[in-house]
């Protein structure tokens with residue numbers, strides 16, 4: 187499918203191009219990103235170039251939808267709907283994101299994710315979006331709770347990545363959910 191650009195109050199979300207490789211490479215030097223995600227470490231220029239190429243392929247075949255987030259033309263993060271599972275009752279996907287260290291704490295991820303979730307439910311036929319994080323990732327959990335995700339539990343040793351295997355928190359959001367934030371027992 188054709189890549190989609192989403193615009194929010196402060197951000198433009200669009201797939202990255204080769205011109206964005208420097209900014210992605212720079213942002214992914216922050217150890218907090220590989221600590222909590224499957225982003226490789228050390229992170230090289232080739233990793234950024236491969237990521238950009240794959241994002242283009244994923245848009246083409248509709249298997250994943252990843253956007254870079256820009257504020258005033260500056261790349262501030264990455265967000266995506268991953269692992270789309272198709273079903274005749276409606277599809278499901280996983281929300282993933284990172285924000286560059288110097289751009290954190292401004293609410294960018296919640297602003298971007300709201301637009302991505304709206305698009306996923308309204309335009310991509312999703313009925314459920316999953317959020318998963320390594321146990322202890324409080325900033326990510328707070329962002330998910332703020333978006334209306336409901337905490338669904340802890341999955342022991344369920345998350346794998348270059349860093350190894352970790353216990354995971356899981357939460358879900360349905361297209362029919364009221365998105366008013368609810369209490370999470372772990373926050």
Ligand SMILES: CC(C)(COP(=O)(O)OP(=O)(O)OC[C@H]1O[C@@H](n2cnc3c(N)ncnc32)[C@H](O)[C@@H]1OP(=O)(O)O)[C@@H](O)C(=O)NCCC(=O)NCCS
Nearest residue numbers: 222284285290291292293294295296319325326328329332
């Ligand atoms: C998770 C991440 C994207 C949050 O980015 P951010 O720009 O700080 O997010 P926001 O400003 O939108 O804040 C989202 C929530 O996190 C909270 N938060 C932000 N930094 C925090 C911190 N260091 N400790 C605790 N809570 C924090 C905010 O208060 C907000 O919660 P609230 O709405 O309940 O007040 C960012 O920390 C990051 O990129 N981390 C590394 C990669 C990662 O963990 N990705 C997610 C994998 S599941």
